[in-house]
Amino acid sequence: MSERNSSSFDYEFTGSAKSAAEFHDGDQINTHNPFRTEGLASYEKGREVARAALGYERPPTADELKAMHVRAWTERVYDGLRAARVASDLAQQGYTQDNIDLAAGER
Amino acid sequence: MSKLFARALKMIVGDPGTTLKMPKNRPLKKLTERELLQMESEIGAKLFGDIPAGHRREFFCLDKKTWIWYEEWKDQKTGKKTSTTIRYEIHDKKILKVQEGARYSFIEGEELNNLLAAVSLYYEQVARHVYGIDPQTGQLLTPPQAA
Numbered sequence: 001m002s003e004r005n006s007s008s009f010d011y012e013f014t015g016s017a018k019s020a021a022e023f024h025d026g027d028q029i030n031t032h033n034p035f036r037t038e039g040l041a042s043y044e045k046g047r048e049v050a051r052a053a054l055g056y057e058r059p060p061t062a063d064e065l066k067a068m069h070v071r072a073w074t075e076r077v078y079d080g081l082r083a084a085r086v087a088s089d090l091a092q093q094g095y096t097q098d099n100i101d102l103a104a105g106e107r
Numbered sequence: 108m109s110k111l112f113a114r115a116l117k118m119i120v121g122d123p124g125t126t127l128k129m130p131k132n133r134p135l136k137k138l139t140e141r142e143l144l145q146m147e148s149e150i151g152a153k154l155f156g157d158i159p160a161g162h163r164r165e166f167f168c169l170d171k172k173t174w175i176w177y178e179e180w181k182d183q184k185t186g187k188k189t190s191t192t193i194r195y196e197i198h199d200k201k202i203l204k205v206q207e208g209a210r211y212s213f214i215e216g217e218e219l220n221n222l223l224a225a226v227s228l229y230y231e232q233v234a235r236h237v238y239g240i241d242p243q244t245g246q247l248l249t250p251p252q253a254a
Contacts, residue, residue, distance in 0.1 A: 060200060063201075063215045063216070063219055064200040064201065066219050066220065066223050067197075067198070067200050067201050067202050067219065068199075068200060069223055069227075070197060070202055070219075070222060070223050070226050071197045071199075073223075073226040073227050073229075073230050074168060074171060074172070074174070074197050074226060075171060076230050077168045077226070077229065077230045077233065078168060078170060078171040079171070080230075080234070080245065081230070081233060081234060081237075081238055081240070
């Protein structure tokens with residue numbers, strides 16, 4: 001009984017293993033399996049393409065460029081002119097240029 | 108006698124060594140900033156052409172991320188003073204326009220063009236006329252005058 005079972009098991013196992021081997025030999029359906037390593041890699045690549053297409057990683061639009069220019073000008077006004085204002089204030093109070101530089105650095 | 112005189116003089120006029128030391132919190136800092144912002148704003152207001160009669164306009168850079176537009180006028184029908192304040196917030200790639208009544212919108216197109224032109228002109232004119240600085244080189248146009 002046990003022998004029969006054993007042989008039966010062996011036969012089934014061998015049979016199924018053979019089938020799997022045959023299946024892999026064909027190997028056409030599995031190339032589209034996203035859970036295979038290369039499938040995952042191409043999936044990630046696809047996500048990158050999709051991400052770029054959706055606008056997460058793309059060059060700025062014309063309006064975005066203008067907004068970036070506004071930001072740059074604003075920083076010039078605030079940083080550049082504020083620093084100049086400190087120098088101007090201190091100069092009006094009679095400080096020398098050396099002290100103005102020193103004070104600007106301390107602020 | 109000379110020591111006493113020196114001490115008395117020091118009490119009256121102060122120590123020259125300490126008066127030249129840079130105080131970290133200058134008491135006049137805020138007032139100076141306000142005055143300068145007001146001067147900047149006077150220039151900023153004129154960037155958009157003539158101000159209509161009876162209107163008062165202000166346009167200035169409040170800080171590194173904010174521009175303020177303020178306009179005030181008398182309503183022709185009611186005679187009441189009306190005003191509007193618009194805040195432009197600088198974001199990474201967009202400019203948010205904040206108006207009264209919790210109205211928010213990212214500006215685009217013509218309005219964005221005009222703001223960009225105004226901001227660059229503001230820098231050039233304010234640098235030159237308020238701070239006496241050449242906007243191209245950043246150098247002082249005239250030497251600072253002591254008060």
